[in-house]
Amino acid sequence: xxxxxxxxxxxxxxxxxxxxxxxxxxxxxxxxxxxxxxxxxxxxxxxxxxxxxxxxxxxxxxxxxxxxxxxxxxxxxxxxxxxxxxxxxxxxxxxxxxxxxxxxxxxxxxxxxxxxxxxxxxxxxxxxxxxxxxxxxxxxxxxxxxxxxxxxxxxxxxxxxxxxxxxxxxxxxxxxxxxxxxxxxxxxxxxxxxxxxxxxxxxxxxxxxxxxxxxxxxxxxxxxxxxxxxxxxxxxxxxxxxxxxxxxxxxxxxxxxxxxxxxxxxxxxxxxxxxxxxxxxxxxxxxxxxxxxxxxxxxxxxxxxxxxxxxxxxxxxxxxxxxxxxxxxxxxxxxxxxxxxxxxxxxxxxxxxxxxxxxxxxxxxxxxxxxxxxxxxxxxxxxxxxxxxxxxxx
Ligand SMILES: *Cc1c(COP(=O)(O)O)cnc(C)c1O
Numbered sequence: 001x002x003x004x005x006x007x008x009x010x011x012x013x014x015x016x017x018x019x020x021x022x023x024x025x026x027x028x029x030x031x032x033x034x035x036x037x038x039x040x041x042x043x044x045x046x047x048x049x050x051x052x053x054x055x056x057x058x059x060x061x062x063x064x065x066x067x068x069x070x071x072x073x074x075x076x077x078x079x080x081x082x083x084x085x086x087x088x089x090x091x092x093x094x095x096x097x098x099x100x101x102x103x104x105x106x107x108x109x110x111x112x113x114x115x116x117x118x119x120x121x122x123x124x125x126x127x128x129x130x131x132x133x134x135x136x137x138x139x140x141x142x143x144x145x146x147x148x149x150x151x152x153x154x155x156x157x158x159x160x161x162x163x164x165x166x167x168x169x170x171x172x173x174x175x176x177x178x179x180x181x182x183x184x185x186x187x188x189x190x191x192x193x194x195x196x197x198x199x200x201x202x203x204x205x206x207x208x209x210x211x212x213x214x215x216x217x218x219x220x221x222x223x224x225x226x227x228x229x230x231x232x233x234x235x236x237x238x239x240x241x242x243x244x245x246x247x248x249x250x251x252x253x254x255x256x257x258x259x260x261x262x263x264x265x266x267x268x269x270x271x272x273x274x275x276x277x278x279x280x281x282x283x284x285x286x287x288x289x290x291x292x293x294x295x296x297x298x299x300x301x302x303x304x305x306x307x308x309x310x311x312x313x314x315x316x317x318x319x320x321x322x323x324x325x326x327x328x329x330x331x332x333x334x335x336x337x338x339x340x341x342x343x344x345x346x347x348x349x350x351x352x353x354x355x356x357x358x359x360x361x362x363x364x365x366x367x368x369x370x371x372x373x374x375x376x377x378x379x380x381x382x383x384x385x386x387x388x389x390x391x392x393x394x
Contacts, residue, residue, distance in 0.1 A: 006033075018350060025052030028372050028379045030358070038356040039383055041371045045360075046190065046222050046332065049249035049290060051372035056289045057252050064285035073278045080279035083288045090231055090295055092240040093260035097268075098279040102221035102247025103136025105257040108273060109184065109217050109243050110140055112259065116215065116267050117181035124181040126160045127217070128172055132192035133185065135219055144184065147191070166197055169204040176208075182215035182243075183208075187233035190222035193363040194327060194334035202237035209242075215265065217243040221257070222332065225249030226294040226373050229304040229330030236329065249373075252290040256283040294373070303373050307331045310369060310380050317384060321391060333369045340364035341394065348390045357386045 006021050021033040028051055030040045043051065050057065064079060071077050084096040099105040110127060117124035129135070131146040142150050143158040151157055164171040164183075172183060183205060189195040197205075209216045218241045223233035227249055234241050242265050247257035277283070293299065307330040314326040314335050324336035337345075342361025349357045362368040367387075371379070 018347075020350075027051040027053075028375050036354070036356060038350065038358050039379065039386065040358045041369050041375075041383055042358045042360050043370055043372050044253050045248065046227060046370035047248045047251070048253045049225055049227070049373045050252050050293060051374055052253075054252060054289075054293075056293055057254075057286050060285045060289035061254070061282070064282050067281070069282045070277070070280045073274060073276060073280070077279065077281045077284075079281045079285035079288055083284045083291065086288060086291050086295070087246075087258065087260060090291070091244070091260060092262070093244060094263035095261050095266040097259040097273060098284060099247075099257040099259060099275060100255045100277050100283075101136070102219075102245065102257050103138045103141045104275065105221065105245040105247055105259045106135045106141045106144065106184075106219055107138055108259040109219075109245050110144065111273060112243060112261060112265065112268065113182040113184075113215050113217060115272060116265055119267055121181055121213070122178070124179050124214075126162060126175075126177070126179045126181060128164050128175050128180060128183045129161050130166045130185050130189070131163050132166070132189055132195070133219075134189070134191035135184070135186075136221075166195060167201045169201060169208060172205065173208060176212055176214070180212065180214050182217050184217035184219060186219045186221075186223060187236070188223040188228060188329055188332060190332065190368075191362055193366055194332055194368055196327065196329055197237075199237040202234070202239050206239040206241075215242040217241065217245070219245050221245055221247035222249075223329070225291070226300055226303055227330055227332045227370070229307050230300060231294065233329065250287050250290060251283060252286060254283050254286045256287045258287075299373075303330050306375060306377060306380065307333070309377050310371075313380060313384055314369075317388070328369075331369070331371055331373055331375070334362065335367045335369070337365050337367065342367055344394065345387070345390055348393060349386065352386060352390065355386070357383055357390075359387070 023033050024031050029037050031037050087096050114125045129144045133146040135141040135144045140158040144161045146163050162175045218234050224246045244260045318325050324338040326335050342364045346359050346361050349359050360368045
């Protein structure tokens with residue numbers, strides 16, 4: 001097949017995309033229309049938690065497609081209830097609302113916190129967020145994000161999101177006032193360059209928010225669902241947040257997201273929150289398959305051991321090439337290059353022959369690794385061998 005056969009000009013321009021059309025994938029490999037294969041360490045942007053076209057997910061999708069696709073969000077359905085039960089059983093939360101994207105789940109978290117503030121805190125509405133954070137692309141979640149430049153692209157912003165510095169509790173404390181209703185953070189900043197909040201900082205935040213009677217919201221759209229080696233990244237710090245959002249990995253590649261809260265925080269009244277596709281059986285059936293596989297005995301231990309393996313190998317590579325080390329949790333890791341060669345590496349790795357490798361430079365001076373959680377150590381070795389040959393060619 002020829003690239004010119006595809007009417008790509010009909011697609012609205014939003015970003016520079018390489019001249020490749022992907023047609024199919026299996027596990028850690030994805031194939032383009034010319035039959036070239038790529039070892040995939042992006043996996044749909046940390047989305048395909050079980051790799052491409054996982055058998056359990058295919059079965060769940062096929063089976064549900066023949067049973068019931070959408071009865072309307074005004075009714076209960078079986079997969080929606082089963083998945084909610086699975087999530088509450090495996091977390092510290094009691095209530096779940098399903099959404100279609102991470103941004104939509106975060107919008108829900110912001111609304112829930114503001115509603116709680118209206119009810120119990122004299123109309124408090126400000127949510128303290130962090131520099132370099134990423135919470136999505138709706139107007140409110142862009143305003144909540146600390147991404148440079150995002151305060152002006154679609155100005156004016158949604159007000160009420162003062163910014164603190166990650167891992168600096170004094171910077172959070174300074175922003176707290178009578179209007180503050182919550183603090184919201186990613187336990188590991190993903191788009192910001194894989195920067196973990198320290199265990200100490202998470203504990204200080206929990207203590208500070210309790211003291212001031214404000215909510216602690218964790219955006220686990222990227223860090224959740226096994227990515228950090230525990231089912232949820234907040235579990236690494238031994239605290240219990242009030243609200244959590246999930247996206248990306250929960251659907252294993254299909255559009256599914258969730259907003260979870262403690263029972264006493266779930267203060268929506270009839271009509272306050274909704275959405276046509278919320279909890280639709282087709283997507284929640286897939287989510288149920290994904291979370292069941294992630295919570296199967298031994299699975300998360302495997303993620304932790306492969307995460308340790310990747311960490312050790314990245315440190316070796318860093319030492320060998322004079323880079324600046326690595327950081328991350330589980331299978332969300334970054335190699336710190338110390339210079340702005342990330343994008344060059346990404347392009348060369350993709351264009352390698354005969355096989356390519358898909359990598360991501362979340363920032364120009366680092367590479368971010370977000371493979372399938374069931375990636376093998378052999379595939380990790382293969383990725384590293386390919387990366388070494390790209391580095392040799394620079
Ligand atoms: C990707 C991401 C989002 C946005 O999710 P979408 O599904 O793209 O709306 C929000 N928060 C974090 C931490 C993310 O990584």
